[in-house]
Amino acid sequence: GSLDRDVIRTVVRAHISEIRHCYNEGLSRDPELAGRFVVDFEIAASGAVSKSVIAESTLGDVAVEACMAAAVKQWKFPQPTGGSMQVSYPFVLEPG
Numbered sequence: 749g750s751l752d753r754d755v756i757r758t759v760v761r762a763h764i765s766e767i768r769h770c771y772n773e774g775l776s777r778d779p780e781l782a783g784r785f786v787v788d789f790e791i792a793a794s795g796a797v798s799k800s801v802i803a804e805s806t807l808g809d810v811a812v813e814a815c816m817a818a819a820v821k822q823w824k825f826p827q828p829t830g831g832s833m834q835v836s837y838p839f840v841l842e843p844g
Contacts, residue, residue: 749793749828759825760837766822770815771841774807782842783807787820792832795825803836 774781783806792798800821802813816839 749791749830749833751791751825751828751833755826756835756837759823763819763823766819767816767839767841770812770819773815774809774812775843778809779843781807781809781812784838784840785813785816786836786838787817788834788836789820790832790834791825791828793827795827797821797823797825798832807841 771781785805785807786803787800788803789800790798797820800817802817805813807813
């Protein structure tokens with residue numbers, strides 16, 4: 749299936765506070781926590797996220813990564829045309 753990149757970006761930005769929440773929990777344990785990670789997720793034909801995993805990460809905090817993957821799993825997108833689709837979405841996190 750397919751969805752316009754701008755549509756995906758809009759949904760991600762609408763939920764960025766959930767990513768920040770996970771990151772802030774990590775910052776409370778390690779004030780220097782920073783890095784880049786990529787979430788691979790599958791948007792089902794219904795628009796629900798059917799699978800969400802951290803594909804790569806330089807954060808080094810498994811709890812933060814698990815929190816983020818779980819957050820993405822709850823997101824809802826418009827229905828992709830032509831069925832389900834795979835997305836890899838990068839994030840860069842820095843304190844401050």
